[in-house]
Amino acid sequence: MHDLRALRADPAGFDADLARRGLEPVSASILALDEERRAAQTALQEKQTRRNALSKEIGVIRRNKGDSAALEAEAVALRAEMEGLDARAQALDVETRDRLAVLPNRLDASVPAGADETANVVVHERGAVRNFAFTPKQHFELGEAMQQDGYAQMDFATGARLSGARFVMLRGGIARLERALGQFMLDLHVTEHGYSETHVPVLVNEPAMYGTDKLPKFADQSFVTTDGRWLVPTAEVPLTASVMGEIVDAAQLPIRLSALSLCFRSEAGASGRDVRGMLRQHQFEKVEMVSVTTPEESDAEHERMTRCAERVLELLEIPYRRLLLCAGDTGFGAAKTYDLEAWLPGQQAWREISSCSNTRDFQARRMNARYRPGEGAPVFVHTLNGSGLAVGRTLIAVMENWQEEDGSVTVPPALRPYMGGVERLG
Incomplete structure (x- = not known):
């Protein structure tokens, strides 16, 4: 607002x-x-x-x-x-x-001009792109070839039969790998990055969606129940809205929260885009990071949050790059956004895997979320949110970057403790 x-x-x-x-x-x-x-x-x-x-x-x-x-x-x-x-x-x-x-947030002065993603600016690139001795496959080719009890471990046919397009059923080692990724990310953000672990509702009311700028602008991109509650498009909604209507003591700031949750998106307007595989699903898991802080600290918090997301990719040894989004590609509620893109060798393309945004006081005004600086009058907080990371997309990146010529997938060393010591899927 x-x-x-x-x-x-x-x-x-x-x-x-x-x-x-x-x-x-x-x-x-x-x-x-x-x-x-x-x-x-x-x-x-x-x-x-x-x-x-x-x-x-x-x-x-x-x-x-x-x-x-x-x-x-x-x-x-x-x-x-x-x-x-x-x-x-x-x-x-x-x-x-x-x-x-319905008017978007005002942009930070550092946001570059540009109408669309072609004007985004690469801030840096990290990690060596693997030089394969064979033609790398896409994740769905690898996942559909792996079998569990006579079914594909990445089973789109059953997902579609149960729920329709843009759903998948994971089985066996791939299902375990996805679970391991979520637990690994959440543990990292809690134990090393200082976020508080949170378990959130995935059904929220209209004020929570409005306060986090998802309504009315994005109503057609979300699912709503018959009793008027909304399935969260991201845990950003309940995490950020947890301070809705509050006056927070300045000593509590910054508040840093993280959650692993299911997310739901209708993907309105995405017809024909990424129809193969897991890149664009109606239901997926994501580890979310949210910070609530003061206006003076929000820029530094944005840099910190983005580094937390980057650390996940570094530990998984996945090549990535950071982009500063241009004006035309910056999201509705954001004043400034960094996207992280992972290299997918099967696609031979960089694909978004995280988005970290500073909304300044845009959401706080909608939520009436404030803090009291000393003896002064209450001031609106600044809120930030970031993917740390999208679990399904990270699964894709792991499978494609760690694949072997025989169609198996090596488990990154950082994940092996979460996989019971399993070193390879195939």
Whole structure:
């Protein structure tokens, strides 16, 4: 949510920020609504003042046994006018908030210009890309060739039969490898990176989705139940919304939370994209990192969070690169985003495996999440979120980077303690 006072103070700057995202100016229309709302409120206050004065006059006349009928009629008329003005002011307030609610966050000055992902900037690249002596396969080719009880260990046919497209059933060693990845990541973030382990609900209410900027903008990309609860698109929602409506003591900051959870996305608009394999699923697991901190520390926290995600890839010995997303590719709620892309030799392509974003106070304003700096008035916190990592996509990266010519997959040394010492799947 945007600060309306900041928009009033610098409408040209607000529109310039929207223009960086390729959006049309809106300040004039929003300020016109705001002006009309304030005019209605001013008129309401004036009529309330007049009605209070009438009440006193009527009281004096009645005590003196005089005729107050005309003044009483004016008071009745005023009451009807006040009800109309109050309703109008409230309706304008809702309309203004609705207009602001669908506008994306203002971008950090360091975000590069650009309309789409082709303008993203590579910050650095880490890890040696393996030079295969054979043509590497894609993960689904490897997974479908591995068998467990007569079925493919990466079984898309059964997933589709049970649930439809973009679902998979994992079996045997691959299922264990995915579980190992999630546990490994969560342990790393908790024991080495200082995040608090959290187990979250995967059904949340509308205020939690709205507060974390998923509604109303992304309603068509999420699943909703018949009783109005939403399946989380990411654990970012319950983790961040855990401070919704609170005033946090400054001594508690930064709050760092991590969770391994199921995530659900409708993938609206993704028809025909990544139809083979596990890259784009309706249901998947992800280890999420969330930080709640002060405005002064949020930039440093963003760098720290991104390094935590990078560390996972380094320990798994997967080549990756960090990208600073351009204006046109930065997500709705983010002021600044780093994406991590893993090298997938089967695809011969870099693919996103983590996204770490600083939303500044954008979500906090929607959630009314604040902290009290010393004896001063409450201030909005800054919230950050990042994938640490997407488990299914990391499974893909492990399988493709650690594959052998015979179709087996070597288990990275960092994962072997989580695999009961198993060194190879095949």
